[in-house]
Amino acid sequence: MADVPDTPLLDTVDTPNDLRKLKPADLRQLADELRAETISAVGTTGGHLGSGLGVVELTTAIHYVFNTPDDRLIWDVGHQCYPHKILTGRRDRIRTLRQGGGLSGFTKRSESEFDPFGAAHSSTSISAALGFATANKLSGAPGKAIAVIGDGAMSAGMAYEAMNNAEAAGNRLVVILNDNDMSIAPPVGGLSAYLSRIVSSREFLGLRERLKKVARRLPRPFHQAARKTDEFARGMTMGGTLFEELGFYYVGPIDGHNLEHLIPVLENVRDAEEGPILVHVVTKKGKGYAPAEAAADKYHGVQKFDVITGAQAKAPPGPPAYQNVFGAALVKEAATDNRICAITAAMPSGTGLDAFAQNYPDRFFDVGIAEQHAVTFAAGLAAQGMRPFCAIYSTFLQRAYDQVVHDVAIQNLPVRFAIDRAGLVGADGATHAGSFDVTYLATLPNFVVMAAADEAELVHMTHTCVQHDSGPIAVRYPRGNGTGVDLPETPELLEIGKGRIVREGKKVAILSLGTRLAEALKAADTLDAKGLSTTVADLRFAKPLDEAMIRRLLTTHEVAITIEEGAIGGLGAHVLTLASDEGLIDGGLKLRTLRLPDLFQDQDKPDAQYAAAGLDAEAIVDTVLKALRHNSSGVVEGARA
Ligand SMILES: Cc1ncc(C[n+]2csc(CCOP(=O)(O)OP(=O)(O)O)c2C)c(N)n1
Numbered sequence: 001m002a003d004v005p006d007t008p009l010l011d012t013v014d015t016p017n018d019l020r021k022l023k024p025a026d027l028r029q030l031a032d033e034l035r036a037e038t039i040s041a042v043g044t045t046g047g048h049l050g051s052g053l054g055v056v057e058l059t060t061a062i063h064y065v066f067n068t069p070d071d072r073l074i075w076d077v078g079h080q081c082y083p084h085k086i087l088t089g090r091r092d093r094i095r096t097l098r099q100g101g102g103l104s105g106f107t108k109r110s111e112s113e114f115d116p117f118g119a120a121h122s123s124t125s126i127s128a129a130l131g132f133a134t135a136n137k138l139s140g141a142p143g144k145a146i147a148v149i150g151d152g153a154m155s156a157g158m159a160y161e162a163m164n165n166a167e168a169a170g171n172r173l174v175v176i177l178n179d180n181d182m183s184i185a186p187p188v189g190g191l192s193a194y195l196s197r198i199v200s201s202r203e204f205l206g207l208r209e210r211l212k213k214v215a216r217r218l219p220r221p222f223h224q225a226a227r228k229t230d231e232f233a234r235g236m237t238m239g240g241t242l243f244e245e246l247g248f249y250y251v252g253p254i255d256g257h258n259l260e261h262l263i264p265v266l267e268n269v270r271d272a273e274e275g276p277i278l279v280h281v282v283t284k285k286g287k288g289y290a291p292a293e294a295a296a297d298k299y300h301g302v303q304k305f306d307v308i309t310g311a312q313a314k315a316p317p318g319p320p321a322y323q324n325v326f327g328a329a330l331v332k333e334a335a336t337d338n339r340i341c342a343i344t345a346a347m348p349s350g351t352g353l354d355a356f357a358q359n360y361p362d363r364f365f366d367v368g369i370a371e372q373h374a375v376t377f378a379a380g381l382a383a384q385g386m387r388p389f390c391a392i393y394s395t396f397l398q399r400a401y402d403q404v405v406h407d408v409a410i411q412n413l414p415v416r417f418a419i420d421r422a423g424l425v426g427a428d429g430a431t432h433a434g435s436f437d438v439t440y441l442a443t444l445p446n447f448v449v450m451a452a453a454d455e456a457e458l459v460h461m462t463h464t465c466v467q468h469d470s471g472p473i474a475v476r477y478p479r480g481n482g483t484g485v486d487l488p489e490t491p492e493l494l495e496i497g498k499g500r501i502v503r504e505g506k507k508v509a510i511l512s513l514g515t516r517l518a519e520a521l522k523a524a525d526t527l528d529a530k531g532l533s534t535t536v537a538d539l540r541f542a543k544p545l546d547e548a549m550i551r552r553l554l555t556t557h558e559v560a561i562t563i564e565e566g567a568i569g570g571l572g573a574h575v576l577t578l579a580s581d582e583g584l585i586d587g588g589l590k591l592r593t594l595r596l597p598d599l600f601q602d603q604d605k606p607d608a609q610y611a612a613a614g615l616d617a618e619a620i621v622d623t624v625l626k627a628l629r630h631n632s633s634g635v636v637e638g639a640r641a
C-alpha cells in the first residue's frame, strides 16, 4: 500500500517557498488538494469559481517554477486568483472572500506581496507586466514579470497595445495565455476562431512533438536553432502565429492541466535568453468539478453552493432583476421598431441582453471585451439610422469615455446607453462600483442622463430612449432586484428634463435621483413624525435638470437635500450650480448634497455599503436636523434634536 501521507500536502504549504520544497512528483496531489480547497471555500462564500478551477495546475506550476514574489505574477481580471491566494499565505482567510473586512475577490496590492498589481477590469495584465519587466531591465534588478491572460481578455484592444510594445522587454516578460475557450459567455470573434485553429491543428502538434524531442537531445546552443526550426515549422503549418508577428516567441499549445508538460516548458521559458515569450496553455473552465464542467457558464460566478451536489443557494423569489426588466422592455420595443439593435461587451446575461439575442439574433452584437469598440460601433450604427442600445456596466463604460465624448456626444448621435450596475455593487467592491457615470456623463453637452428610481421607471425610460429623437441618452440603474412595484402594461413616454413630485410637504425638500428614492421616502416619514413636513421629488434626470421644479422647491422650503448613488460632481453639483447661478442660496436656504464619499469602497453587502456611505434614511434625517441647527456662520448649534 503506497504510504498515504498523514497530513495533506496543502497543509505543509503556506507560501510558494514551501511549495518549491516539494518534489515534482508531489505536485499532482498538491493540485488535487488545492482544487478541493477552492471548491470547499467558494461553496461557503460564493464568488468566481470556474476560472479558478481552470488554473489550479497552472497556478501550482507557476509558483513552483518561478521565484514569486520576486518574479512578479500578474493575473488578468483576477477572478481566477483564489488558488493563488490559497498558495500565497491567505488560505486562513479564503473563506472571508468578498465580504466586509475580508479578502478581495480579485488580486489587490494592499493584500499581499504576491499581488504586485490589482486587477478586476480585464486585459490590463500585459501592460502592467511590461511595466514591471521594463523597470527591472532599467534598474538591473533580477526577476521576470509573468502575465496570465485569458482568451476572453485577449479580445480587448489593450492587450494588443501592450504586445505591440513588448519586444523591448526581452526575456523579462512572459505572457501565459490561458485559453479555455470561454469568456463569461462562449467567446466571440476572429481571435477565438484563430485560437481554436491553433489548438486543433493536429499536424502542427505532431510536428512540434517531434521537434521538441530533437531539441531536447541537442546541446543547448542547438536549442536556438531548433527553436528557429520550430518557428519555421509553425510558419509552414500555420502561416506564423499572430503573436510572433507581434514579436513574441510562441510556445504551445500545451495542456494546462498536465503538470508533466507545464513544469519543463515553464522551466525552459524561465531560463530562456530570448523573449518576450508567449506560452499558450489550453485549460478547461470549471475543471475537476462536475457541476461546473457541465454548466453552460462553467460556474463563472456562483452563489454559495452545496459542494456535494453543486446546487447553488437560491435567493427567495423576489422582484425581477433590473437587467432582466431592461432586457424584456427592449425586446418589447424592438417588436415595433426595427431600428433597435443591442450591443454588449461580453456580458450578455449580466446586461439582460440574452433575451434580446434570443429574439433578435440579427440585431444583437456581442463584441467581446471591447467596450471602446462597442461605443464607436454603436455610433456608426446610429449615424446610419439605427437606434443602438449599448448595454455596458457603469464601471466598464469608464474604459470607453473618449469614444463616448468624441464619437457620440460631439457628433450628437442617438446612441442609447443602458448603464447597469450604477451605484455600489456589493461583493465585487471598488473596482466594479458604478460611482462615476453621472459625473462623467452629465458634464457632457448634448447628453441626456436619466436614473430609474424603480423597475417601472426603467420601463418608461427604455421606451423614452426609443421614442425620443435626440442625441445621446443614458439611463442608469443598479445591480440586483427591483422594488416589487408593478411593471406598466403600457410604458409612458417621459418628458425630457421633467421630474415628479412623489410626496408633498412644506419645510424640507428631498431631491432624489435613482433608487435612493425608497430611503428618501423612509426619511420623510421620520421627519414628518418630528413635525418637519417633507416633500420628496424624484428628479428622474440629472441632465437636463427640471429647473422649474428645483426652483420652486428651493424657494418654498427651508431645507433642501439632494441624494444620489454617485460620486461628487453629479446631480448635487448640478443643482448647486443652478442654485448659485440663480441666487437661490443667497437668502438663507439650507441646501445640502448627499453623495458617495470621496473614497473607493471595499466589498460588503450593498446596504452596509450605503449605510457606510451615508446614503440611507438615517443619514438623510441626520443631515436635515444638522442643517436646521446650522446658524448663519455655519456653526451647528445645540445638542442633537
Ligand atoms: C473591461 C472589462 N469588461 C468586462 C469584464 C467582465 N468580465 C469579467 S471576467 C470576463 C471574461 C473573461 O474571460 P477570460 O479572460 O477568458 O477568463 P476566464 O473567465 O475564461 O478564465 C468578463 C467579460 C471585466 N472584468 N472587465
Ligand SMILES: CC(=O)[C@@H](O)[C@H](O)COP(=O)(O)O
Pocket: 048, 077, 079, 120, 184, 301, 350, 421, 425, 428, 479
Ligand atoms: C469578474 C467580473 O468582472 C464579472 O464576473 C463581474 O464580477 C460580474 O458582475 P455581476 O455579478 O454584477 O454581473
Ligand SMILES: [Mg+2]
Pocket: 150, 151, 152, 153, 178, 179, 180, 181, 182, 183
Ligand atoms: Mg477564457
